[in-house]
Amino acid sequence: MSIQIANDYGKIDITNETIARIVGEATIECYGVVGMASRHQIRDGLTEILRKENFSRGVIVSNVGADTQIDLYIIVGYGTKITEVAYQVQSKVQYTLKKTLGMKVGSVNIYVQGVRVTNL
DSSP, X not given: OEEEEEETTEEEEEEXXXXXXXXXXXXXXXXXXXXXXXXOHHHHOTTOEEOGGGGGGGEEEEEETTEEEEEEEEEEETTSOHHHHHHHHXXXXXXXXXXXXXXXXXXXXXXXXXXEOXXX
């Protein structure tokens, strides 16, 4: 599945894998996010934090009509306010997709899969 963007010069096809990588990079940059988690924790392992090349396993991009919906599975740092971290992630993802791809996102859903103590 991919998203098509048409302009005066032709069509651009952007795969969901590419969008997932962009979203994953934007998410990791947010304060309070320790890492991305797999959406299939039982199958993939309960304590696994995804690396850069596997961000697409923690991001689901779906097209509902004309809107794009993004589901993120994250692990937050201990002692951070989860609602504030989730809000920051939502804002950052929407901003990044608007600036890099010029696309509007209908919704960004955050699923917190765990809390980790980070070494400072």
